Amino acid sequence: MDLRQMEYLVALADEQQFTRAAAACRVSQSGLSAAIRGLEDELGTPLFTRTTRRVEPTDAGLALLPYARAMLAQSAAARDAVVHATRQLSGELRVGAEQCLGVVDVPSLLERFRRRYPLVDIHFSQCGSHDLVEQVRDGRLDVAFVATNEHLTGMMHTELGRWPVVLLCPPDHRLAASARVDWADLREQDFIDFEESWGMRSLNDAACAANGVTRRVRCTVNDVHTLLDLVQRGLGVALVPQHVASKPQAAGLVAVPLPPSATPNWVVSTVTGSPAATSAPLLLEILDAELRRREPDSLTA
Template identity: 50%
Template sequence: MELRHLEYFVAVAEERHFTRAAERMRVAQSGLSASIRALEKDLNAELFVRNTRRVELTDAGRALLSEAHRTLASAAAARDAVAAVRGLLRGTLAVGCEQCLGVIDLPPMLASFRRAHPGVEIRLRYAGSGHVAEQIRLGRLNVGFVALPGPAPEGVRLLPLAAEEMTLLTHPGHRLAEYSSVDLGRPR
């Protein structure tokens, strides 16, 4: 099994389309298709159900997808570890962020990191906090800035960076409108 085969497999799985996956990976579709066939032969399992419009993962494909993400992340970490021994910090930092976080000014933070580590490519993805946390759990993101209402998913560690007061808006006739503050942890 080659890492290139796994990279192509992940691209097809995420794009749900061989042509778009080939464009994303900047390879000929025939080469990508041959790589997927070689991977299926190596695993002795069909990974996709193909039709003319899109492809869908089989049960075997779904089982492989999360492991492929982890394997590719581990391979990248191995390359970065060797570079670090040579005194270089390089690789890719995948960052997820909730779009509406007002207490974190992310662009200057990322710019400062980039100046300090020009060999690191930063990939920023905006999504809801729950999705960002799940992507970290799956190994698709390295770090995320989120506002979770409860505990983090298993395998994800939360480190509080800031706190922000929230304001509750109600209609003047609502039963909570008479209070100057509300404890959300206690039902009324």
């Protein structure tokens, strides 16, 4: 057993689907599947049951999971301890993020940064991507994790990942049984969406306009879980990035694909100010090391 196999095991148990788990680990689906099969062969027992709709841990997989999580946590802590012993840094770091980005776990990232650089005073704020971009531009933030491609001209930004946009609706909705919906099917629907400062809202507005859909946004929210709750209660449908439809709070809802050629992707990026705090590149260095560790060409299984 190695750390990479443990990482894939945890991701597959959390996502319950090979496609989403592979995307979370930034590896090919075949690579992740091969690594899990290799682990099962090594242990001599299946770790997951596989169906066409879901992948779930077996009793053996559930028994291994806490040890896998502990191994990953100990590995990260060991790396952080080495860096902390050799680097001392003070000052402050101002970070912002939109909620539920999927591609990056910002609280976990900040936790790791704090372990490495305990003398740095971290200030964290959470709001919509358009507000975050503006705060980086005018110097109120050093780093922001955003879900928009708008208003980034002249700013330093790096794409971290992207997800397709899907329609989320209750199981009794007339579109829930569809294999795919066309944009024309969304006319006359009641929508739930985010406030205008969120990148998802402007993405949805632009996509609907481009496809001839005049929307009725009945409920406007500033929280992902409230949006899911309102959809659960039948107050409208929502257009969300695919990973939001996979959250435990979305259990019972139906995610229906939209036409890929006519539907933009939801893109997550880092945006940094110029000049930024000395500690800003070090935060991104931790993130970059984590992402590179997941690259497919480093697969050892």
